[in-house]
Amino acid sequence: MxxxxxxxxxxxxxxxxxxxxxxxxxxxxxDLGDPKAVNKIFSENAFDAVMHFAAVAYVGESTLDPLKYYHNITSNTLVVLEAMAAHNVNTLIYSSTCATYGEPDKMPITEDTPQNPINPYGKAKKMAEDIILDFHKNSDMAVMILRLFQ
Ligand SMILES: NC(=O)c1ccc[n+]([C@@H]2O[C@H](COP(=O)([O-])OP(=O)(O)OC[C@H]3O[C@@H](n4cnc5c(N)ncnc54)[C@H](O)[C@@H]3O)[C@@H](O)[C@H]2O)c1
Incomplete structure (x- = not known):
């Protein structure tokens, strides 16, 4: 999609x-920003899993148009999760970003490196990660979050 x-x-x-x-x-x-369309797609198909990669993804653009990024990344992820929950789809692979780490004190970055994003793109993805992980704690959903580097 x-x-x-x-x-x-x-x-x-x-x-x-x-x-x-x-x-x-x-x-x-x-468009993932259209919850009715997204729910219709889940109603008309039988998904084993969702791989959610669809998003805008430019750091520079995110500083110029932060609301676009919070909407497209954070809010749309909520739409996807709600549709998955409503239709009992319990496996999610989510494409996040190394931008969630910000500018770490120590290199190389590992999965234990604190996440301190410094731009709206990284912050929007970190918020989406938090929403996914909070939901995961009290649900049957299996989740994998990929923090991609270019
Ligand atoms: N390519 C990288 O190096 C890299 C690095 C870090 C994170 N990521 C993440 O991986 C994912 C894919 O990145 P990419 O480089 O393949 O980008 P891309 O622009 O090639 O693919 C993203 C796709 O999402 C679609 N899209 C955007 N908003 C949408 C919406 N509201 N509804 C439906 N579709 C929408 C776009 O049309 C596009 O085809 C993104 O979530 C990005 O943040 C990529």
Missing amino acids: DNLSRGNIGAVKVLQDLFPEPGRLQFIYA
Whole structure:
């Protein structure tokens, strides 16, 4: 699922050509900021798991337009989690970022490094991580958070 705001349908078409079996690679054009659309997608499909990677992802842009980032990253993650909970989908892989670490005192960064993000992009992802982990504590949801470095 993608709203193609930054994505390229050509890449999906290449993959669909490689895996042409009916239903093997379904593409759904929708915006994660639209809870009704997201819930409809969950109602019409049977998902084993969600891999949530769809987001805006530029540090510089996030400082110029922070509300866009908190909405697109933090608020949309809440929409995804609520839809998963409502439809009993219990496995989530979430794409976070090394920007959640900010500027650590010690290198290299490890999973024990404190997360102190210094820009809206990193802060929005850290908030989304916190929401996911708080929900995970009192639910059956299995969660993996990837903090990607470029
Ligand atoms: N590429 C990296 O090095 C890197 C590093 C750290 C984190 N990440 C994270 O990985 C994920 C993917 O990054 P990428 O580099 O592949 O970016 P990308 O821009 O290539 O892919 C993100 C996709 O999300 C879609 N999207 C954005 N907002 C949407 C919305 N509201 N609804 C539906 N689709 C939406 C865009 O159209 C785009 O296709 C992001 O969450 C990003 O924060 C990537």
